[in-house]
Amino acid sequence: MGMRIGQGFDSHAFKPGVPLVIGGLKIEHTEGLAGHSDGDVLLHAITDALLGAVSAGDIGTFFPPSDPRWKGADSSVFLETALEEVATAGYRIVNIDTVLVLMRPKIVPIAGEMRQRVADLLGVKPGDVGIKAKTPEGLNQDGVAVAYATVLLES
Amino acid sequence: MGMRIGQGFDSHAFKPGVPLVIGGLKIEHTEGLAGHSDGDVLLHAITDALLGAVSAGDIGTFFPPSDPRWKGADSSVFLETALEEVATAGYRIVNIDTVLVLMRPKIVPIAGEMRQRVADLLGVKPGDVGIKAKTPEGLNQDGVAVAYATVLLES
Amino acid sequence: MGMRIGQGFDSHAFKPGVPLVIGGLKIEHTEGLAGHSDGDVLLHAITDALLGAVSAGDIGTFFPPSDPRWKGADSSVFLETALEEVATAGYRIVNIDTVLVLMRPKIVPIAGEMRQRVADLLGVKPGDVGIKAKTPEGLNQDGVAVAYATVLLES
Numbered sequence: 208m209g210m211r212i213g214q215g216f217d218s219h220a221f222k223p224g225v226p227l228v229i230g231g232l233k234i235e236h237t238e239g240l241a242g243h244s245d246g247d248v249l250l251h252a253i254t255d256a257l258l259g260a261v262s263a264g265d266i267g268t269f270f271p272p273s274d275p276r277w278k279g280a281d282s283s284v285f286l287e288t289a290l291e292e293v294a295t296a297g298y299r300i301v302n303i304d305t306v307l308v309l310m311r312p313k314i315v316p317i318a319g320e321m322r323q324r325v326a327d328l329l330g331v332k333p334g335d336v337g338i339k340a341k342t343p344e345g346l347n348q349d350g351v352a353v354a355y356a357t358v359l360l361e362s
Numbered sequence: 363m364g365m366r367i368g369q370g371f372d373s374h375a376f377k378p379g380v381p382l383v384i385g386g387l388k389i390e391h392t393e394g395l396a397g398h399s400d401g402d403v404l405l406h407a408i409t410d411a412l413l414g415a416v417s418a419g420d421i422g423t424f425f426p427p428s429d430p431r432w433k434g435a436d437s438s439v440f441l442e443t444a445l446e447e448v449a450t451a452g453y454r455i456v457n458i459d460t461v462l463v464l465m466r467p468k469i470v471p472i473a474g475e476m477r478q479r480v481a482d483l484l485g486v487k488p489g490d491v492g493i494k495a496k497t498p499e500g501l502n503q504d505g506v507a508v509a510y511a512t513v514l515l516e517s
Numbered sequence: 518m519g520m521r522i523g524q525g526f527d528s529h530a531f532k533p534g535v536p537l538v539i540g541g542l543k544i545e546h547t548e549g550l551a552g553h554s555d556g557d558v559l560l561h562a563i564t565d566a567l568l569g570a571v572s573a574g575d576i577g578t579f580f581p582p583s584d585p586r587w588k589g590a591d592s593s594v595f596l597e598t599a600l601e602e603v604a605t606a607g608y609r610i611v612n613i614d615t616v617l618v619l620m621r622p623k624i625v626p627i628a629g630e631m632r633q634r635v636a637d638l639l640g641v642k643p644g645d646v647g648i649k650a651k652t653p654e655g656l657n658q659d660g661v662a663v664a665y666a667t668v669l670l671e672s
């Protein structure tokens with residue numbers, strides 16, 4: 208049995224007039240995340256963690272932001288590709304942990320639902336997904352959502 | 363044997379007139395870290411890494427900052443809860459690594475003592491704890507302490 | 518068999534008139550990274566991840582920026598020391614994953630070459646190194662390069 212580790216990072220600025228989607232979950236909020244795709248900062252970080260764990264490039268290698276095909280794209284499409292790369296390399300997910308850093312909305316009330324949604328998209332149990340959140344204390348980035356993801360794979 | 367990975371992030375702004383506590387260590391310094399509890403940015407990141415590794419929520423799930431009980435709280439209480447969650451899930455710590463990003467005070471001279479203190483609080487050997495520090499070059503966050511933690515568990 | 522996890526973080530500001538070196542690769546660009554050494558933000562993060570995984574201090578413990586010996590130093594020297602610490606502790610690299618957060622230059626076109634260079638410096642296969650990049654959306658840090666590294670070791 209072999210194991211592999213991967214990590215991902217992403218950030219997107221909040222922007223009025225667009226829907227907010229985090230972890231594949233549509234969230235009722237006054238603003239959404241700017242981005243060429245649906246701006247799902249959490250799925251992007253997870254996608255990159257999976258790709259990095261099997262040394263398969265990054266989200267920008269597969270889905271260049273310059274490509275009009277990915278305008279407004281559902282980010283679960285990106286995740287699907289990363290899962291295929293992981294499977295092709297002969298690995299499967301042991302567990303994944305994440306942190307969202309954002310001023311609002313509050314994540315605690317929706318963390319359970321987000322965990323279930325991310326687990327469904329990854330094809331793992333909710334107990335193998337960690338969803339955590341922090342406010343960006345002192346960082347002067349209240350208008351941004353940042354996501355970190357780390358993943359452990361085994362063959 | 364099963365393994366799990368977890369990660370944590372935290373930030374707190376420096377503030378005059380409060381004691382500085384990092385990694386459970388009282389540090390002689392002109393400022394401390396603002397926060398509802400004692401502001402121990404490192405123990406908060408470690409607590410979240412442990413909780414995330416066993417998919418047990420985050421520090422805010424267990425200890426809402428709105429709850430007056432945790433005002434000025436010793437953050438080792440938060441860590442204790444995370445360790446119980448890890449034990450209940452049937453896991454133990456293999457090793458933990460951390461990074462502090464802060465302009466001052468210098469961490470190198472106290473890193474050994476901090477490592478011992480964190481190891482004691484976690485119930486592991488000092489050799490299973492990494493304490494590292496960086497200054498926030500170019501990031502315009504000299505008045506803030508940021509902490510990252512990553513943890514490997516086994517059953 | 519035992520496993521260990523480590524993580525590293527680094528940041529350096531861009532500065533005109535110095536060569537740009539990332540991941541041991543000299544990159545054609547209008548600016549380089551400020552720093553006492555060659556400013557190689559990626560090798561510094563990897564060096565710290567390796568040192569942290571075996572609880573051997575950090576880059577600043579071994580190479581204080583105050584020491585004139587390391588002025589303009591090739592950062593592969595730092596990495597060499599970390600690899601020695603890992604070997605002495607009885608471990609070897611399973612895989613390593615990294616993220617660069619920087620506005621420019623574009624990393625995708627040079628990611629393959631950078632992966633090969635980092636793998637050579639680490640003495641591992643390119644397939645055991647992940648190189649990923651993001652632009653710092655909304656973070657107001659376009660003049661800075663940030664690097665994250667995570668490493669999995671086994672004995």
Ligand SMILES: [Mg+2]
Nearest residue numbers: 217218248251
């Ligand atoms: Mg993104």
Ligand SMILES: [Mg+2]
Nearest residue numbers: 372373403406
């Ligand atoms: Mg905190």
Ligand SMILES: [Mg+2]
Nearest residue numbers: 527528558561
């Ligand atoms: Mg550096």
